[in-house]
Amino acid sequence: MSKTTINYQLFTNLKTYFGYDSFRMNQQEIVDSVLNKKDVLVIMPTGGGKSICFQLPALSFKGVTIVISPLIALMKDQVDGLTANGISASYYNSSQTAKEQSVIIDRVIKADLKLLYVAPESLAGLQNVLNEKYISCIAIDEAHCISSWGHDFRPSYQQLGFLKSTLPNTPFIALTATADKATRDDILKQLRIEHARQFVSSFDRQNIALEVRSGTDRISQIIKFIKKRSNESGIIYCLSRKTTEQLAKKLKTNDIPAAAYHAGLNFDKRSKVQESFVRDRTKIVCATVAFGMGIDKSNVRWVIHYNMPKNIEGYYQEIGRGGRDGLKAHALLFHSYADVIQLRNFANGASNEEFQIAKLDRMKQFAESTTCRRKILLSYFGELLADNCGNCDVCINPPQVFDGTVIAQKILSAVYRLQETEAMGMIVDVLRGSQNAAVLAKGYQGVRTFGIGRDISWKHWQHFIIQLINQGFCEIAFHKNNALQLTEFSNNVLFNGAKVLLTKPVEVTEIKALVKEKKTRTKRTKSRTKTNTNSLFERLRLLRYKIAQEEDIPAYLVFSDATLKEIERKRPMSDDDFLKVSGVGQRKMEVYGDEFISEIINFMGSKVKKTKKKDTALVTYDLYKTGMSIEEISIERKLASTTIYSHIAKLYSKGKDVNIFDFVSKSEVEAVRKAKIQLNAPTALSPYFEYFNKDMDYFKIRLALSVVDAM
Numbered sequence: 001m002s003k004t005t006i007n008y009q010l011f012t013n014l015k016t017y018f019g020y021d022s023f024r025m026n027q028q029e030i031v032d033s034v035l036n037k038k039d040v041l042v043i044m045p046t047g048g049g050k051s052i053c054f055q056l057p058a059l060s061f062k063g064v065t066i067v068i069s070p071l072i073a074l075m076k077d078q079v080d081g082l083t084a085n086g087i088s089a090s091y092y093n094s095s096q097t098a099k100e101q102s103v104i105i106d107r108v109i110k111a112d113l114k115l116l117y118v119a120p121e122s123l124a125g126l127q128n129v130l131n132e133k134y135i136s137c138i139a140i141d142e143a144h145c146i147s148s149w150g151h152d153f154r155p156s157y158q159q160l161g162f163l164k165s166t167l168p169n170t171p172f173i174a175l176t177a178t179a180d181k182a183t184r185d186d187i188l189k190q191l192r193i194e195h196a197r198q199f200v201s202s203f204d205r206q207n208i209a210l211e212v213r214s215g216t217d218r219i220s221q222i223i224k225f226i227k228k229r230s231n232e233s234g235i236i237y238c239l240s241r242k243t244t245e246q247l248a249k250k251l252k253t254n255d256i257p258a259a260a261y262h263a264g265l266n267f268d269k270r271s272k273v274q275e276s277f278v279r280d281r282t283k284i285v286c287a288t289v290a291f292g293m294g295i296d297k298s299n300v301r302w303v304i305h306y307n308m309p310k311n312i313e314g315y316y317q318e319i320g321r322g323g324r325d326g327l328k329a330h331a332l333l334f335h336s337y338a339d340v341i342q343l344r345n346f347a348n349g350a351s352n353e354e355f356q357i358a359k360l361d362r363m364k365q366f367a368e369s370t371t372c373r374r375k376i377l378l379s380y381f382g383e384l385l386a387d388n389c390g391n392c393d394v395c396i397n398p399p400q401v402f403d404g405t406v407i408a409q410k411i412l413s414a415v416y417r418l419q420e421t422e423a424m425g426m427i428v429d430v431l432r433g434s435q436n437a438a439v440l441a442k443g444y445q446g447v448r449t450f451g452i453g454r455d456i457s458w459k460h461w462q463h464f465i466i467q468l469i470n471q472g473f474c475e476i477a478f479h480k481n482n483a484l485q486l487t488e489f490s491n492n493v494l495f496n497g498a499k500v501l502l503t504k505p506v507e508v509t510e511i512k513a514l515v516k517e518k519k520t521r522t523k524r525t526k527s528r529t530k531t532n533t534n535s536l537f538e539r540l541r542l543l544r545y546k547i548a549q550e551e552d553i554p555a556y557l558v559f560s561d562a563t564l565k566e567i568e569r570k571r572p573m574s575d576d577d578f579l580k581v582s583g584v585g586q587r588k589m590e591v592y593g594d595e596f597i598s599e600i601i602n603f604m605g606s607k608v609k610k611t612k613k614k615d616t617a618l619v620t621y622d623l624y625k626t627g628m629s630i631e632e633i634s635i636e637r638k639l640a641s642t643t644i645y646s647h648i649a650k651l652y653s654k655g656k657d658v659n660i661f662d663f664v665s666k667s668e669v670e671a672v673r674k675a676k677i678q679l680n681a682p683t684a685l686s687p688y689f690e691y692f693n694k695d696m697d698y699f700k701i702r703l704a705l706s707v708v709d710a711m
């Protein structure tokens with residue numbers, strides 16, 4: 001096959017099976033390499049589009065692509081997603097019976113599967129088929145789990161090292177969102193694919209707005225934030241299990257339904273929370289970082305860090321769970337010194353203490369930055385952003401700098417007078433002349449700096465002290481009860497007239513165009529939905545939810561938010577136009593097209609009565625009556641033949657004169673009749689499809705049902 005033919009085939013498959021018109025950065029080159037049997041390592045941020053890199057080549061290979069994946073709980077969703085796109089896929093893990101497993105092995109032997117998801121510990125069960133006669137490609141998802149350098153080491157991944165010697169000519173594709181170079185090298189070494197080409201994608205996720213706020217009074221800030229975003233899904237990350245539960249409770253008492261999630265809950269409870277979140281039933285989860293790995297839910301609209309994360313890798317991975325559909329998402333981080341101190345205490349005494357503290361310091365610098373936050377983030381991952389991003393709080397509301405020398409002198413002299421033994425809180429108390437018990441007990445009301453800063457609020461003093469620390473004019477002695485201490489530069493300020501520039505504190509109430517802009521936008525949509533509670537988007541969303549319930553899959557597997565928005569905008573009214581929407585492939589058009597198109601036509605009909613379109617099934621009926629075959633009608637109407645068959649079924653149900661048995665046999669009708677009884681008359685077609693082991697086409701089932709229902 002020539003290269004252009006291959007390319008043509010790839011693009012056709014990309015559209016037919018996944019509904020996309022173009023590749024994202026690196027995807028095409030990666031797919032090409034895999035198809036040329038080269039080993040590759042793919043580094044892409046969460047939501048970057050890793051799956052296509054092995055799912056697309058899998059379609060072109062003769063044998064099966066084995067996908068090693070660490071989380072059994074998530075395999076089903078991944079397989080459901082592929083099935084919804086018309087791709088033959090399954091999984092193999094310890095949740096299955098021996099019989100189910102042997103059916104899978106048979107399918108591998110018959111080359112009846114394109115993709116098989118396997119838990120690493122279950123690989124041994126596939127021993128008999130683990131050879132190049134049946135296996136065309138090995139994909140290792142979350143590949144950093146193989147490295148003890150990574151942040152999520154899993155011993156079961158270690159046995160993957162042997163795979164390359166068993167399958168020396170099979171292309172391996174390892175994928176991860178961990179950028180760290182040491183981990184990367186280790187992955188290649190452990191998998192024995194040192195020569196693999198590495199593809200590192202940009203880590204920039206421009207659609208995620210970045211914001212950092214002071215942690216004071218965060219609960220009421222969070223409540224306000226959420227109330228502006230009703231109906232949106234979000235995650236709140238907390239440091240401790242207890243906080244997740246307390247916060248969820250607090251939110252509930254404020255009429256915000258939220259669930260808590262942490263590793264201390266039993267397995268059942270955790271699966272329930274996760275499932276309910278993925279399926280849009282629970283909108284908000286307060287969680288420890290145990291939550292979220294591998295969750296593919298594409299419509300998470302915001303991520304809040306209630307506490308400061310330990311390092312930038314973790315932070316970036318967590319906020320990356322927002323906006324995977326490419327639509328706008330918001331990441332809000334609360335920064336408090338108490339958190340930093342607690343995280344330092346956690347790190348204390350750890351074998352890699354210095355390493356952990358260095359990472360925490362980078363995180364802190366990010367939170368305290370007065371320059372574009374995205375620049376800092378990307379520079380951490382080795383990328384240089386030429387321009388400011390325009391989508392972070394610093395870009396939108398640049399801090400105002402002023403001459404803060406006198407303020408700095410007051411702070412440093414208080415530190416000096418208290419003999420460098422007191423932490424930040426006491427320094428502020430003394431500056432503000434507080435008469436509290438701790439101050440009086442130590443007799444600090446007598447020192448010279450007592451009460452010299454009553455004109456500045458507690459919070460603002462704190463803000464200024466933090467800036468002095470960041471600029472190196474004083475420091476926190478973490479090993480001495482976090483006492484503030486002077487540094488070699490302090491004297492310059494105290495005695496040598498050095499000038500200190502400080503930034504003005506930003507008030508939360510006046511904060512950020514970011515939020516203001518959002519506010520007006522929500523207001524606008526609100527008033528729109530008020531006058532028209534039945535907007536097209538809402539109707540499409542409800543239809544999606546209904547289909548998802550019927551098929552028992554998460555809503556985003558039917559269509560992502562981005563696809564739904566595009567359907568709303570383009571209002572396709574024919575199969576051809578529906579297929580043009582990004583995210584709509586051939587199978588989804590055939591299975592869901594009719595219902596969505598009818599919804600749009602109904603919606604348009606209810607808006608513009610005069611141009612009421614004739615029922616699409618009736619148009620088919622007119623053609624049918626002229627004696628045209630299904631194929632001919634399908635060509636004439638530019639609709640898939642499966643759509644025409646569904647019209648025939650509908651027409652038959654309405655009592656129109658069609659020879660239904662030209663299209664479905666009596667024995668098929670009888671089989672469906674029995675299935676209906678055994679399955680308890682489900683409303684969706686997919687249970688029938690499964691019942692017949694996918695041997696009876698959807699359109700046949702539909703035709704047969706129209707006869708059964710009329711019996």
Ligand code: ADP
Nearest residue numbers: 020022023024046047048049050051052298324
């Ligand atoms: P990752 O595994 O890297 O976190 P996914 O493979 O789940 O990311 O992809 C994230 C989202 O991007 C999914 O909703 C996916 O359908 C979408 N996507 C991937 N590739 C493309 C593409 N070429 N065009 C449009 N959307 C894409």
Ligand code: ZN
Nearest residue numbers: 372389392395
């Ligand atoms: Zn910025």
